[in-house]
Each structure stands twice: as structure tokens, then as C-alpha cells.
Amino acid sequence: xxxxxxxxEELVQLYLDEKLFSMVHxxxxxxxxxxxxxxxxxxxxxxxSTHRSHGHYLAKGGDLKRMVCELLxxxxxxxxGKGGSMHMIDKSVNFVGSTPLLGSAVPLAAGVxxxxxxxxxxxxxxxxxxxxxxxxxxxxxxxxxxxxxELPLLLVIENNTWSVxxxxxxxxxxxxxIATIAKGFGLPYLRADGNDFNDxxxxxxxxxxxxxxGGGPAVLECLVYRHMxxxxxxxxxxxxxxxxxxxxxxxxxDSMKLMRAELVKAGSTEAEIKDLEEATRREVREAIxxxxxxxxxxxxxxxxxxxxx
Amino acid sequence: xxxxxxxxxxxIREATDQVMAKDPSVYVIGLGVPQGAGGTTNGLKQKYPxxxxxxxxxxxxxxxxxxxxxxxxxxxxxxxxxxxxxLLAADQIFTQAAKWNYMFGGGGPVPIIFRIVIGRQWGNxxxxxxxxxxLFGSVPGLKVVVPSSPAMAKGxxxxxxxxxxxxxxxxxxxxxGIKEEVSEAMYQVPLDKAQxxxxxxxxxxxxxxxxxxxxxQALELLGEHKKRVELIDLVSINPIxxxxxxxSVQKTGRLLTVDxxxxxxxxxxxxxxxxxxxxxxxxxxxxxxxAPDVPCPTPPSLSEFWYPTKVTIANAILEMxxxxxxxxxxxxxxxxxxxxxxx
Numbered sequence: 001x002x003x004x005x006x007x008x009e010e011l012v013q014l015y016l017d018e019k020l021f022s023m024v025h026x027x028x029x030x031x032x033x034x035x036x037x038x039x040x041x042x043x044x045x046x047x048x049s050t051h052r053s054h055g056h057y058l059a060k061g062g063d064l065k066r067m068v069c070e071l072l073x074x075x076x077x078x079x080x081g082k083g084g085s086m087h088m089i090d091k092s093v094n095f096v097g098s099t100p101l102l103g104s105a106v107p108l109a110a111g112v113x114x115x116x117x118x119x120x121x122x123x124x125x126x127x128x129x130x131x132x133x134x135x136x137x138x139x140x141x142x143x144x145x146x147x148x149x150e151l152p153l154l155l156v157i158e159n160n161t162w163s164v165x166x167x168x169x170x171x172x173x174x175x176x177x178i179a180t181i182a183k184g185f186g187l188p189y190l191r192a193d194g195n196d197f198n199d200x201x202x203x204x205x206x207x208x209x210x211x212x213x214g215g216g217p218a219v220l221e222c223l224v225y226r227h228m229x230x231x232x233x234x235x236x237x238x239x240x241x242x243x244x245x246x247x248x249x250x251x252x253x254d255s256m257k258l259m260r261a262e263l264v265k266a267g268s269t270e271a272e273i274k275d276l277e278e279a280t281r282r283e284v285r286e287a288i289x290x291x292x293x294x295x296x297x298x299x300x301x302x303x304x305x306x307x308x309x
Numbered sequence: 310x311x312x313x314x315x316x317x318x319x320x321i322r323e324a325t326d327q328v329m330a331k332d333p334s335v336y337v338i339g340l341g342v343p344q345g346a347g348g349t350t351n352g353l354k355q356k357y358p359x360x361x362x363x364x365x366x367x368x369x370x371x372x373x374x375x376x377x378x379x380x381x382x383x384x385x386x387x388x389x390x391x392x393x394x395x396l397l398a399a400d401q402i403f404t405q406a407a408k409w410n411y412m413f414g415g416g417g418p419v420p421i422i423f424r425i426v427i428g429r430q431w432g433n434x435x436x437x438x439x440x441x442x443x444l445f446g447s448v449p450g451l452k453v454v455v456p457s458s459p460a461m462a463k464g465x466x467x468x469x470x471x472x473x474x475x476x477x478x479x480x481x482x483x484x485x486g487i488k489e490e491v492s493e494a495m496y497q498v499p500l501d502k503a504q505x506x507x508x509x510x511x512x513x514x515x516x517x518x519x520x521x522x523x524x525x526q527a528l529e530l531l532g533e534h535k536k537r538v539e540l541i542d543l544v545s546i547n548p549i550x551x552x553x554x555x556x557s558v559q560k561t562g563r564l565l566t567v568d569x570x571x572x573x574x575x576x577x578x579x580x581x582x583x584x585x586x587x588x589x590x591x592x593x594x595x596x597x598x599x600a601p602d603v604p605c606p607t608p609p610s611l612s613e614f615w616y617p618t619k620v621t622i623a624n625a626i627l628e629m630x631x632x633x634x635x636x637x638x639x640x641x642x643x644x645x646x647x648x649x650x651x652x
Contacts, residue, residue, distance in 0.1 A: 046381070080414025089413045096380060097413060104400050107370045111377020118336070118383060138400070141370030148365060306449055308410045308418040308473045 022084030027055035029227035036200025051100030103136030132163025194222030318348035339388030372398035407450030418473035434607030440570035453547035464498030562592035572599030
């Protein structure tokens with residue numbers, strides 16, 4: 001979680017300095033979800049993600065340097081500089097890929113789960129999505145299809161209440177209830193406090209236990225705060241949008257603050273935590289320097305990889 | 310008659326059976342495929358019970374699931390019984406499958422076959438018979454083929470099953486009943502090469518799918534002038550094999566394209582555009598024959614005038630050769646019922 005937070009804090013400055021020419025959707029505030037869920041996965045389990053991909057990528061063990069290189073459009077990035085922030089991939093840790101079209105990764109994750117079952121591999125696929133994506137038709141279709149085929153699939157809805165700048169209250173009927181929807185499709189469903197690592201990981205573990213036992217797909221909804229604006233590393237409080245999830249309230253329930261308190265309770269000292277933070281920041285800055293010194297793709301590379309050879 | 314004279318639907322079925330027998334990663338998914346899919350999957354559910362999959366009526370999810378499983382290493386054949394239904398899965402075909410390897414800088418193969426049916430037949434009308442060839446042809450990352458005969462359909466499907474990329478096979482249902490001798494062998498037809506069906510000296514006619522079939526019929530109306538026509542079957546519309554066309558037009562000096570869909574932004578327009586830009590030495594202005602730029606109407610009294618027929622194609626050729634037109638009224642059966650000809 002610390003790596004996720006520090007990495008994006010450092011990347012903010014790169015964006016402001018106009019060094020980062022990729023559309024970015026920062027994960028700041030939502031770290032406990034990615035890390036909480038991935039902490040319950042085996043190395044062989046697969047993860048698919050969204051436009052807000054950095055956190056899931058790092059939580060599954062994706063390479064930091066290749067991520068930063070990708071954000072800076074360098075040829076040694078995760079997608080050799082061709083994808084940018086929204087297209088993270090690290091197959092060596094079974095991070096299958098992230099794709100920004102809302103809801104699009106959900107049936108893809110079902111397909112990855114389908115292959116696990118088809119070839120009797122025994123792994124689980126996880127598909128992350130936001131509350132906005134969870135409103136796409138293909139997601140409701142996938143609930144039914146995945147249930148029909150009894151797929152080993154965990155779908156995680158990170159509900160930060162915002163779809164770009166549209167609040168959940170503007171987007172849903174008054175009686176909309178995802179718990180009832182999941183029940184209607186016959187899917188086990190749990191709701192977690194997405195700011196709280198322990199709550200997320202406990203509930204993910206419970207659902208994963210059922211999935212691994214052959215119980216078919218399940219849905220985990222995590223209530224979180226998106227600290228920053230939709231697609232810039234800036235606060236959007238001044239636009240007057242954040243009437244309920246004010247900055248004050250977000251900081252009060254911030255995932256890193258809760259985690260820090262947990263660590264102290266478990267016996268870590270402030271000095272130890274500070275050392276860890278500094279070591280993490282050094283690691284991130286090293287990655288940024290490495291990326292800055294890395295080459296851009298050559299012009300010819302525009303024409304490669306259209307097809308797999 | 311040889312027992313190897315197969316209909317297009319049977320040839321597709323045989324290819325599917327052969328690739329499934331050889332490669333356990335191949336499965337077929339689509340609404341109604343266990344029930345036969347127009348004859349193209351007849352009996353396969355009994356032979357491969359776990360690999361012929363019926364689905365909810367959810368095109369986006371079933372297509373996305375297939376794409377995801379291809380990314381994970383399987384080789385699905387997705388069947389959409391009308392091109393209109395495949396549009397409900399456009400994100401998964403155009404934006405996910407077609408971009409996956411590129412956007413991840415060589416992220417890995419997406420071996421998947423989209424078998425999408427163009428529903429040309431009497432009474433199908435505006436929402437069941439669109440022939441959206443150019444839509445698929447214009448998306449980088451897709452290989453798009455259009456079979457014009459049973460033997461070609463079989464060879465293309467087998468080649469697609471050996472390819473590691475998304476291949477769209479747009480199948481004109483109009484041609485499901487035509488027959489041809491088809492080899493039992495597991496042969497391949499290249500996915501990116503046009504075929505010169507007949508060599509000729511004075512005019513190049515380019516078609517694909519049911520347009521190629523009709524153009525072939527048109528040649529029979531030309532008498533002694535038939536041999537002056539070089540007939541080219543595009544086979545693939547993504548990519549288009551321009552080199553074969555340009556070499557032909559260089560020789561003949563005349564180019565006629567035939568599309569059985571709207572003329573605007575058509576494959577024929579693309580062929581003519583590229584030929585014009587390549588200085589192939591035209592002796593006459595190239596011409597594109599296509600359906601008018603209105604939706605395909607439902608009643609036979611109107612659809613009769615929508616599709617190019619063998620008579621309109623023959624007359625376009627005759628006009629370009631400076632010869633008199635022929636006057637021939639086609640019977641109702643030939644205009645509106647799918648052909649059952651043996652090639």
C-alpha cells in the first residue's frame with residue numbers, strides 16, 4: 001500500500017512538470033482494495049484491471065520500473081511505451097492486462113476464468129471495476145454468463161461514488177441495490193470498507209474460499225474514496241462536486257492513515273514507519289530516474305505488433 | 310456425382326470438426342450453436358459435448374468471454390448469426406481483440422475466430438441483412454475474410470484456426486446452399502491473398518463473397534467476350550491484396566468493382582482509390598457497382614432493385630467494353646431465393 005501511495009505521489013510531480021504524456025487516473029485513496037484483494041491471491045491467480053490500473057498492477061507484483069517507463073512512454077515500459085497508463089501488463093506475475101473502456105475487462109476476466117476451468121488449472125481470475133463500470137450492460141450480462149458456466153471468477157467493484165464527474169446519486173434510482181442484484185443472479189456478495197485493508201482482505205478471502213471450492217463467481221463491493229479528480233492528479237474539491245466525500249472526511253478515513261494506526265497497534269514505531277516510507281520513496285525515485293534515462297520507441301515501432309507473429 | 314460435393318454450410322461444418330479434432334483448445338460459442346447454426350455445426354454437440362457452447366442472449370458478454378479465453382490461450386470460434394448482433398459486441402471485437410497485442414507492445418496472441426453471418430435473404434430487410442464489410446475492413450488488428458465458395462470457406466476456416474490473431478470470417482448466408490467439390494484433406498487458403506478466378510485481357514472485375522458469385526454468373530451472359538474479363542476474388546478485405554489487382558489493371562486498363570452493399574465507403578471504393586493512386590494505366594474511368602445508399606428494403610418488389618444482379622454486372626462490363634447491353638428479365642427464384650448451384 002505504501003508503494004502504491006508513494007509511487008503516485010511522486011508521479012504527480014512528473015505530470016505537473018509535463019514529463020508524463022499519458023492520460024492518468026490515479027488510485028490514491030483506494031490502495032487498501034487492490035492490496036487487500038491481491039493479498040489473498042496465489043501467484044497463479046490472474047488479475048485484470050481498468051483505466052485506474054497502477055494500484056492493481058503493483059498489488060499483484062507488477063514491476064515498478066516497467067510501470068514508470070510505460071508512463072513516460074519509454075520502450076522498456078510494460079507495454080514497450082505503446083500503451084501508457086491505462087494499459088498495464090505484467091504476465092510474469094499473472095497481471096493479464098488493464099483496459100479502460102468501462103466494463104470491458106469484466107467479460108475478459110470471465111474468459112480468463114473460463115480457461116482456468118476449461119484446462120482444469122484450478123486458479124481464480126479477478127476482475128476489478130469501478131462503480132461506473134458496474135452500470136454497463138455487459139457487466140450484468142457477465143454476472144449471468146459466469147454463473148451459468150460456474151466460473152472461478154471474483155468481480156471487485158470499487159465504489160468511489162464517482163463516474164468521471166457524475167455522482168452515484170445522479171446515476172441510480174433511489175432503490176438501486178447491488179446486494180439485491182447479485183442475489184438475483186445467484187452470486188455471493190459481500191460489502192467491505194474499502195479504506196480498511198483488514199476488512200477488504202477478510203471478505204475477499206471468504207469469497208475466494210467459496211470460489212475455489214467450486215461455488216462459481218462472486219462479487220465484492222468496496223466502498224472507497226477517490227482522493228483526486230477523475231483523470232488528473234489534482235484535487236477536484238474546488239469544483240464544488242465533493243459535497244459528501246469532502247477532503248476532511250476523506251483524510252479522516254484515509255486508507256494509509258488507518259494502515260499506519262494498525263502498524264503502530266501491532267508494535268511498529270514511528271521511526272520504523274518513517275524509515276520504510278523513505279526507503280520506498282528512494283525506490284520510486286530510482287525508478288523515475290531509470291525511466292528518464294530510458295529510450296523512447298523508434299519510429300519504426302509504430303508499425304510493429306499490429307499482429308502477433 | 311461425387312460424395313465430396315458439399316454445400317458451403319457443410320464445408321464449414323467439416324472444417325470445424327477437423328480443427329476441433331486436431332486442437333483441443335478450439336471450442337465454439339454462440340447462441341444456438343448446439344442446434345446447428347444454419348447447418349454449420351450440425352451434430353458437433355454430440356461429438357464434443359463440452360466444447361459446443363450455448364449462451365445467454367448476451368452478445369457482449371459471450372464475445373468478451375471468448376476474447377478473454379483467447380488471451381489466456383484457448384482458440385474460440387464465436388458465432389454471430391447476424392452481423393447486427395455482433396455490433397452489440399463491438400467493443401470486444403474492435404477495441405479489445407483487435408488492439409490487444411498492439412496496445413501492450415506485443416502483449417501476446419489473441420487467437421480467435423469470429424464467424425459472422427451476413428443475412429442476405431428475401432424478407433430480411435433493413436435490420437437483418439446489413440452487409441457491413443467496410444466496417445470490419447477498416448479496423449487495424451483484424452484479419453477479415455469473405456468466402457465465395459464452399460471449398461474456400463473450408464480452407465479459410467482452417468487457416469484461421471492456425472493463425473494466432475483475431476480473424477473475422479464474414480459469411481454471406483446467401484451462399485450457404487451453393488455446392489462444390491471439396492477435398493477431405495485439411496488444407497488452408499491463405500488469409501491475405503486475392504485469387505485470380507479467370508484470366509482475361511480487357512477488363513478487371515473485382516468482387517468478394519456473394520458479389521463474386523454473382524459476377525461469376527454474369528460472365529456466362531457475355532458469350533465470346535467472357536474471355537476478355539479478368540475476374541479477381543478479393544478473399545480478404547483486411548488486408549486487401551492491392552498488388553494482385555494493380556498487376557491485373559496494368560494489363561487490362563479497365564476496372565469494375567462489385568459490392569453487394571451500399572456504395573458509400575465500400576470495399577470497391579477503396580480498391581478504386583488505391584488503383585487510381587498507383588498509376589496503373591487506366592484506359593477508361595474505373596467503375597463501382599454497388600447497392601444504392603439506402604437501407605436494404607424488405608419486400609422483394611424493392612430488394613429486386615437493391616442488389617446488383619448478374620444482368621447489371623454483365624451490362625456494366627459490356628458498357629465498359631463499348632458493347633451493346635443485354636436485356637434479360639430474371640425469374641423471381643433467381644432474384645430472391647438463395648442459389649443451390651454446383652460450381
